[in-house]
Amino acid sequence: MVPSGHLATAPPAAPAGSREISTITLCELSPDATWRRPVLLDRELIVLTTGGHGYAEVDFRALPCRPGTLLRIRPGQVLRCALPQLDATVVRWHPEALHGLDVDADDVPAWVQLAGEDEDAVINEVSQLTVDSRRHRGTPSGRSLLRHQLTVLLLRLSMLRSGNWRASRPEEVAFRRFCREVELGYQQSRRVEDYADRLGCSVRTLTRACLAVTGRSAKQVLDERVALQASRLLAATDEPVARIGRQLGFTEPTNFGRFFTREVGVSPGAFRAARDQRGRAPVVRPRSPVDARTAAHHA
Incomplete structure (x- = not known):
């Protein structure tokens, strides 16, 4: 239970350094394994479903998820997995982690079902980022590596949207x-x-x-x-x-x-x-x- 008057948020913010970019599992996002209530998020997230079938509720909208489903969730949004039937890898970062890099995370679609070569590429990049965030934590070169890996991931995901994106009226x-x-x-x-x-x-x-x-x-x-x-x-x-x-x-x-x-x-x-x-x-x-x-x- 969360004490009265306290936020039911994701785990506390990580300290500055390479942990500005990290990966966790979906179940680690909620202080309650049953997801009794939504979690108010304080960081940028990419959620890649790796197993199971179900729904993730983002800002009270139920989004279907199965292996290969990717969600882009922003700080301040609420997330709830009312039926904990999903396994997913979560990439999370503080907005300042990408400062100075030529990427706009807002170009990533909020929901996409990956398939084919796109799915393979995203899974490989998320997997490598997961390994490197554990192996190279706390070093300047590791921090730079994670920033560029996340940039590549976001650019690849933004290209999924741009293929169907019209010129702005x-x-x-x-x-x-x-x-x-x-x-x-x-x-x-x-x-x-x-x-x-x-x-x-x-x-x-x-x-x-x-x-x-x-x-x-x-x-x-x-x-x-x-x-x-x-x-x-x-x-x-x-x-x-x-x-x-x-x-x-x-x-x-x-x-x-x-x-x-x-x-x-x-x-x-x-x-x-x-x-x-x-x-x-x-x-x-x-x-x-x-x-x-x-x-x-x-x-």
């Missing part, structure tokens, strides 16, 4: 800029006007961009991001509901309760109660439309 560029600003400011403001001012555009421009990419307005996208963060904290921590509301900019608990119920369909208390059930918790609409389309396509 102006609406997609505007939408991504809006999402970046939302990530920085959603705890302080839920007014689209504030983000339009920061980006130097009109509310209409942001709304048109969001509708083109997601089918939802800019205000809906913003509110869904706030609801997702609330859901993460309710599911993965023991923070009081009122405190979570204050963290997200709600001065009154009743306002937070109404907002959450409107967005998710259940009250904060009911959502939290559902986390300990064997079935999946109520699903929150995903934050990233691109990742949502990927998951839906392969589910």
Whole structure:
């Protein structure tokens, strides 16, 4: 059990050095072998399924997994393997571990089922990284080796996405800029006007961009991001509901309760109660439309 008021997170951050990049097993990610509740992650992850069949829930979305399935999970997301039927190797790292290298981990797809030569290459690279992270821990040359091995892995995975990636339309560029600003400011403001001012555009421009990419307005996208963060904290921590509301900019608990119920369909208390059930918790609409389309396509 996690003490009240403490986060149910992955193991503590590794010290600086070669352990900035490490590999562990899937079961080592959760302090509870039964995955009774989601784990709020504090590092970048690549999860490569090596055995079993089942589902991994990333931000309350169930993703099918079998040997060769690869997940890309970001810090701040929540992960739960409600039915522990999967074996997987987890590559984890701190964002600063790749500083100065020409790679963008955000180009890696959130879900991909590897096959053929791609699967062989990724398995070989993950296996070698696993061996080297154990053999060469704590040496400057080992640290450099792991950084470059991870860079090669991420570049290879990003090429899987680029093969089907379209040139960005102006609406997609505007939408991504809006999402970046939302990530920085959603705890302080839920007014689209504030983000339009920061980006130097009109509310209409942001709304048109969001509708083109997601089918939802800019205000809906913003509110869904706030609801997702609330859901993460309710599911993965023991923070009081009122405190979570204050963290997200709600001065009154009743306002937070109404907002959450409107967005998710259940009250904060009911959502939290559902986390300990064997079935999946109520699903929150995903934050990233691109990742949502990927998951839906392969589910």
